[in-house]
Amino acid sequence: MFDRSDKGIMLKAIMVAAPILLCMGLLPVLSFYIEKLQEKGRTEIVEYISIAQAAMEVKFDAADLNGWQTGYAFDIVRNMDGASRDNAISRSEFLRSADNFRRDIQSLRSMPLAADQRSLLDSVQRDFNAFMERDRDIIAMYRSHSPALRDKASSLVMGEEIQIFNHISQNTNALAVSITLDLMKKVAQSNSYGIVARWIMLVMWIVASAMAILLVRLLHKWLGQMRGLMEKLEALAGTDELTQLPNRRTWDIQIEMMLATARRYNQPIAVALFDLDHFKQFNDTYGHPEGDRLLREVAVLIKSRMRQSDLFARFGGEEFVLALMDCDLPQAVIRIDSLRGNLPDNQTFSVGVTLWMEGERIHSTLARADKALYLAKNGGRDRVESAEPPTRG
Numbered sequence: 001m002f003d004r005s006d007k008g009i010m011l012k013a014i015m016v017a018a019p020i021l022l023c024m025g026l027l028p029v030l031s032f033y034i035e036k037l038q039e040k041g042r043t044e045i046v047e048y049i050s051i052a053q054a055a056m057e058v059k060f061d062a063a064d065l066n067g068w069q070t071g072y073a074f075d076i077v078r079n080m081d082g083a084s085r086d087n088a089i090s091r092s093e094f095l096r097s098a099d100n101f102r103r104d105i106q107s108l109r110s111m112p113l114a115a116d117q118r119s120l121l122d123s124v125q126r127d128f129n130a131f132m133e134r135d136r137d138i139i140a141m142y143r144s145h146s147p148a149l150r151d152k153a154s155s156l157v158m159g160e161e162i163q164i165f166n167h168i169s170q171n172t173n174a175l176a177v178s179i180t181l182d183l184m185k186k187v188a189q190s191n192s193y194g195i196v197a198r199w200i201m202l203v204m205w206i207v208a209s210a211m212a213i214l215l216v217r218l219l220h221k222w223l224g225q226m227r228g229l230m231e232k233l234e235a236l237a238g239t240d241e242l243t244q245l246p247n248r249r250t251w252d253i254q255i256e257m258m259l260a261t262a263r264r265y266n267q268p269i270a271v272a273l274f275d276l277d278h279f280k281q282f283n284d285t286y287g288h289p290e291g292d293r294l295l296r297e298v299a300v301l302i303k304s305r306m307r308q309s310d311l312f313a314r315f316g317g318e319e320f321v322l323a324l325m326d327c328d329l330p331q332a333v334i335r336i337d338s339l340r341g342n343l344p345d346n347q348t349f350s351v352g353v354t355l356w357m358e359g360e361r362i363h364s365t366l367a368r369a370d371k372a373l374y375l376a377k378n379g380g381r382d383r384v385e386s387a388e389p390p391t392r393g
């Protein structure tokens with residue numbers, strides 16, 4: 001049923017439809033995947049916000065601790081009595097800050113940090129431990145009331161302790177900055193998922209639309225070809241393959257249309273049956289293919305000698321039928337006679353002709369023409385016999 005070009009179109013249609021189906025199938029999967037990615041991004045951002053918060057706590061508590069330690073250190077440097085009220089307040093605030101700082105470091109340590117951030121935190125922790133240890137010695141020296149030890153405590157506070165604090169401060173700053181940068185990167189990444197997703201969706205939509213347009217055009221072309229094929233098949237089904245004349249099927253349809261026209265305009269229609277004479281003998285003498293050729297040539301010649309309005313068809317074998325529009329019996333005999341003569345291979349034919357009667361079924365008309373044909377054959381062939389339609393009673 002399908003020839004090569006049909007298969008080609010089928011293949012093209014499949015090639016065009018496949019990306020559309022793929023896009024349609026992938027879109028929900030992709031949007032689900034992107035939604036998941038964005039959700040993951042949002043969870044990560046929330047997580048990073050709490051890490052950044054904890055890093056800030058460490059940084060602020062380090063500053064706090066530094067502040068209280070500085071106040072207390074001034075008292076020591078000025079050799080003020082440890083029992084003074086201000087001194088006692090700054091000492092207890094310093095210890096409270098130290099506790100906070102320790103807790104914050106612990107809390108940050110339990111969070112997922114990058115390796116460099118974790119090593120910064122370790123360094124802060126080491127500095128803090130060193131500072132607290134040194135602080136214990138300094139307080140002991142200060143409380144000894146020995147001027148020499150107090151001087152030593154002062155120089156330690158102003159020298160080593162300040163250095164340690166600077167170090168802690170630098171590292172907590174670096175830690176906070178690094179974690180905040182990570183947070184910003186996560187936010188940007190989460191946004192980029194959305195942007196990439198929208199681009200992918202747009203591209204897929206464009207591809208699917210373009211393919212759909214192509215598919216519609218292809219189907220349109222395909223349908224056109226199918227229509228052409230159907231018309232060809234229909235024409236083939238109604239045509240005699242050997243002579244290219246209308247066949248019995250077409251005759252049955254077209255004669256009814258002619259009768260309807262004749263009825264409407266009250267016109268006579270003559271119907272004639274043609275039969276080649278001694279055709280069997282020709283076949284037997286020259287062979288079937290030669291017989292085919294003769295049939296074809298006779299059909300073409302007779303067809304060329306008749307009018308456009310006449311209906312000439314091959315009934316089968318070497319028998320043909322002719323309907324003459326607006327033609328009475330005497331005229332029909334004259335016109336059929338004019339078709340004879342000079343046929344290929346001096347072929348002759350016999351004809352039985354009659355008139356179609358208003359209200360008559362065509363097969364009755366044909367039966368009458370057949371009787372006339374029988375008379376023509378029996379009368380010696382190569383002649384036209386006519387049969388008058390029965391007079392109405």
Ligand SMILES: Nc1nc2c(ncn2[C@@H]2O[C@H](COP(=O)(O)OP(=O)(O)OP(=O)(O)O)[C@@H](O)[C@H]2O)c(=O)[nH]1
Nearest residue numbers: 275276277278279280281283288289291292317318
């Ligand atoms: N070559 C060819 N021969 C056909 C075809 N159709 C029918 N015939 C032959 O036509 C011949 C008709 O033979 P008959 O019915 O005996 O008629 P006839 O020999 O023409 O004799 P009369 O009609 O009595 O003159 C047969 O031999 C069929 O085989 C066809 O399509 N091609």
